[in-house]
Amino acid sequence: MNMNFSKIFLILFMILFIGCTNMPTPVSQIVGSYTSDLKYKDSTCEDLGKEINNLARRESQLVLAQESRIKTSERQAFWFGYGQGDGVEASELAVVRGEQNAVRSAIENKDCK
Numbered sequence: 145m146n147m148n149f150s151k152i153f154l155i156l157f158m159i160l161f162i163g164c165t166n167m168p169t170p171v172s173q174i175v176g177s178y179t180s181d182l183k184y185k186d187s188t189c190e191d192l193g194k195e196i197n198n199l200a201r202r203e204s205q206l207v208l209a210q211e212s213r214i215k216t217s218e219r220q221a222f223w224f225g226y227g228q229g230d231g232v233e234a235s236e237l238a239v240v241r242g243e244q245n246a247v248r249s250a251i252e253n254k255d256c257k
Contacts, residue, residue, distance in 0.1 A: 167227040168214045169234050171207050176241030181249035189256035192247055199244045206237040 184192060210233045217227035 166217075166229045167221065168210065168217050168230050170214065171210050171237070174210070174234055174237050174241070176243075176245050177238045179239075179242040179246040181246045181253065184247055184250035187250065189251070189254055192251050192254070192256060196244065196247045196251070199240055199247065203237065203240050203244065206233050206240060209233040210237060 184195070187195070213228060213231055213233060217229075221227040
């Protein structure tokens with residue numbers, strides 16, 4: 145009987161450990177992917193301002209989606225022993241953050257106010 149309990153405990157421990165490795169990336173750890181500021185070289189300061197505002201709105205939507213995925217994944221890991229991992233939200237958030245960096249760089253290069 146004691147041997148069976150040890151095996152069950154070991155199996156449950158392994159399932160929980162594996163579940164922790166398949167959790168979505170926290171929002172604070174998602175960095176922007178590289179985007180060249182040359183993409184915005186022909187844009188006016190007004191266009192760049194509009195673009196940075198649009199990207200900020202999209203970033204906030206993606207942050208909410210990623211945080212929701214994290215919460216859902218935590219519940220799933222608790223009950224089933226594994227999480228959902230990253231989805232399209234994380235990769236798109238990295239792209240949007242990269243675009244923001246490129247737009248900011250273009251704004252600095254053009255001396256926009």
